[in-house]
Amino acid sequence: MPHPSARLLEERESIEVDMPQIIEAARERGCFLELNSQPQRLDLIDTYCQFAKEQGVLISINSDGHSPNCFDLLYGGINQARRGWLEKNDVLNTRSLRDLRKILEATMC
Secondary structure, X not given: OOOOOOOEOOOEOOOOOOHHHHHHHHHHHOOOEEEEOOOOOOEXXXXXXXXXXXXXXXXXXXXXXXXXXXXXXXXXXXXXXXXXXXXXXXXXXXXXXXXXXXXXXXXXX
C-alpha cells in the first residue's frame, strides 16, 4: 500500500482511514506496507509500524526517489522504522534478491 495516509507534512493532512484494519487485511492477504521516507511524508507512522510488526506484516522502506540522488532519503525511513521498533527481519527490502523473489512469488498481492 503506497502512501498509506496520503499526508504531506505542512501541506495536507492525513486521510481518514482505519489503518489497523488495513494492516490486518494486509496480514490476511499476505501483502506488505510502504514506509515512505520522503521528508514531506514519513508515512507510515511509528505506531502503525509497530502494529504491523505485531501482526507479522512486512514493511518496505522506500525513498520515494525519482533519481539515484534520492537514496539518502532512506535514512529518514530507517529512523521512522526504528521508532516503530522494526528490526531487519520486519523490513521487506533488507532481504537478498533471492529471498525477496521467493517472498514476492508467494504473495497474493
